Amino acid sequence: MSFFYHFGRYILFIRGLFSKPEKFWVFRERMFQEMQSIGVGSIGIVTIISVFVGAVTTVQTAYQLVSGLVAKSIIGTIVSDSTMLELAPTITCLVLAGKIGSSIASEIGTMRVTEQIDALEIMGINSANYLVLPKILAGMIVIPMLIIIAIFLGISGGIIAGKMAGILPVEEFMKGARSTFKGFTVFFSCTKAVTFAFIITSVSAFQGFYTHGGALEVGQSSTRAVVYSAVLILFSDYILAQLLL
Amino acid sequence: MIEVKNVYKSFGDKKVLEDVSAGFYRGKSNFIIGSSGSGKSVLMKCMVGLEQVTDGSILYENRDFTHLDYNAKKEIRKEIGMLFQGTALFDSLTVEQNVEFPIKMFSKMTPAERLDRVNFCLQRVNLSKVNHLYPSALSGGMKKRVGIARAIALNPQYLFCDEPNSGLDPLTSRVIDELIKEITIEFNITTIINTHDMKSVFDMGDNIIFIWQGKKWWEGTRKDIRASGNKELHDFMKAYDIENM
Numbered sequence: 001m002s003f004f005y006h007f008g009r010y011i012l013f014i015r016g017l018f019s020k021p022e023k024f025w026v027f028r029e030r031m032f033q034e035m036q037s038i039g040v041g042s043i044g045i046v047t048i049i050s051v052f053v054g055a056v057t058t059v060q061t062a063y064q065l066v067s068g069l070v071a072k073s074i075i076g077t078i079v080s081d082s083t084m085l086e087l088a089p090t091i092t093c094l095v096l097a098g099k100i101g102s103s104i105a106s107e108i109g110t111m112r113v114t115e116q117i118d119a120l121e122i123m124g125i126n127s128a129n130y131l132v133l134p135k136i137l138a139g140m141i142v143i144p145m146l147i148i149i150a151i152f153l154g155i156s157g158g159i160i161a162g163k164m165a166g167i168l169p170v171e172e173f174m175k176g177a178r179s180t181f182k183g184f185t186v187f188f189s190c191t192k193a194v195t196f197a198f199i200i201t202s203v204s205a206f207q208g209f210y211t212h213g214g215a216l217e218v219g220q221s222s223t224r225a226v227v228y229s230a231v232l233i234l235f236s237d238y239i240l241a242q243l244l245l
Numbered sequence: 246m247i248e249v250k251n252v253y254k255s256f257g258d259k260k261v262l263e264d265v266s267a268g269f270y271r272g273k274s275n276f277i278i279g280s281s282g283s284g285k286s287v288l289m290k291c292m293v294g295l296e297q298v299t300d301g302s303i304l305y306e307n308r309d310f311t312h313l314d315y316n317a318k319k320e321i322r323k324e325i326g327m328l329f330q331g332t333a334l335f336d337s338l339t340v341e342q343n344v345e346f347p348i349k350m351f352s353k354m355t356p357a358e359r360l361d362r363v364n365f366c367l368q369r370v371n372l373s374k375v376n377h378l379y380p381s382a383l384s385g386g387m388k389k390r391v392g393i394a395r396a397i398a399l400n401p402q403y404l405f406c407d408e409p410n411s412g413l414d415p416l417t418s419r420v421i422d423e424l425i426k427e428i429t430i431e432f433n434i435t436t437i438i439n440t441h442d443m444k445s446v447f448d449m450g451d452n453i454i455f456i457w458q459g460k461k462w463w464e465g466t467r468k469d470i471r472a473s474g475n476k477e478l479h480d481f482m483k484a485y486d487i488e489n490m
């Protein structure tokens with residue numbers, strides 16, 4: 001019963017987001033601020049994760065393909081396809097759920113317990129629309145961009161690791177990567193990114209928005225935001241794979 | 246004038262307000278007093294629309310606030326200014342941006358006009374050279390003053406003050422009281438103050454409502470209060486050592 005109660009409340013929360021902003025230029029300003037915070041603020045961590053995941057995938061794939069009957073270029077195929085299909089969107093978004101999700105939940109949760117959201121409501125402002133919608137839209141715009149960067153960096157990490165460890169030359173890697181490349185793979189990756197972005201931002205904002213109590217509860221909301229976002233990312237990852245592949 | 250008519254409020258089975266009726270008058274300092282848990286904060290939250298009444302009505306100049314739709318309520322909310330117990334200033338905005346916020350959201354002023362209005366409001370609460378400070382850099386008394394400045398930024402018709410003296414030293418408390426009193430008279434607004442501070446009540450109470458166990462127990466002016474003969478009210482005053490004041 002508790003699940004249905006919270007799910008229903010989440011649906012009502014999402015419905016409540018969609019109203020005409022008081023001032024469009026204020027909304028636009030807030031959205032650009034959020035794009036900067038979510039996007040630019042995450043480039044560092046996305047770079048580190050992508051490069052290392054790509055590098056490790058190359059080394060481990062090479063370790064498993066010891067047969068002389070398999071062309072080394074297949075390593076490039078496997079690394080690039082896995083990076084585009086799964087590693088870049090899913091691993092990156094799981095990490096972003098921790099970084100962005102906890103930040104959104106604690107920011108909005110703190111605003112709730114310090115009556116800042118009440119202050120917005122009393123002024124006659126739709127607080128969910130003002131606070132949450134710019135975050136969701138900003139996330140849905142910049143997270144796919146981050147995933148594109150993650151794909152590029154992941155494959156680059158794979159190439160560098162392959163060359164540095166003497167596993168395969170750059171040309172061989174690229175030959176493998178190009179041999180099975182389909183534009184649909186990138187589209188699928190971006191579809192995942194948009195879905196995961198919506199999950200991370202909306203679930204985290206929901207957890208923060210309904211925080212009651214004090215500092216302890218803000219921390220708990222933040223933890224719930226990360227855990228629920230991560231579980232929903234993995235669940236929707238499976239659903240999207242079943243539906244689109 | 247604000248009229249509260251036969252208001253009931255329950256949380257589940259727990260009755261918090263029972264048949265409360267009262268009037269709050271323009272140009273006067275209207276006080277809601279009562280011990281902790283008596284229901285005075287809930288009454289104030291019902292009046293500003295942060296809580297829905299279970300039964301009864303709240304009229305703003307004969308406009309029934311309790312039964313209006315969201316957009317109509319929003320129009321009344323634009324006439325309300327509120328000073329929160331914890332000030333509820335937006336942490337991420339400077340003092341100037343905090344005071345400017347309601348003006349930016351609801352007026353068509355140019356940036357220069359907005360700045361003039363912000364400076365006027367800050368000067369009115371005797372604050373200067375704080376425009377670019379963040380709330381975290383202000384003292385408790387200064388935060389309250391910024392809260393008042395933000396509350397009066399849009400020339401409200403109604404000013405709600407929730408525990409305006411909480412956490413302040415006696416001297417600063419008197420300064421804040423004096424400021425609220427001056428603003429009430431100067432702008433001819435309906436001011437409602439929810440407090441425990443009996444010194445404020447005796448200094449400013451034009452209209453006092455005493456809430457006891459969720460019911461309106463007594464109503465009168467500061468001149469009537471000592472001669473009221475109401476046992477609970479006298480016990481309440483005694484508890485705050487008022488007999489020696």
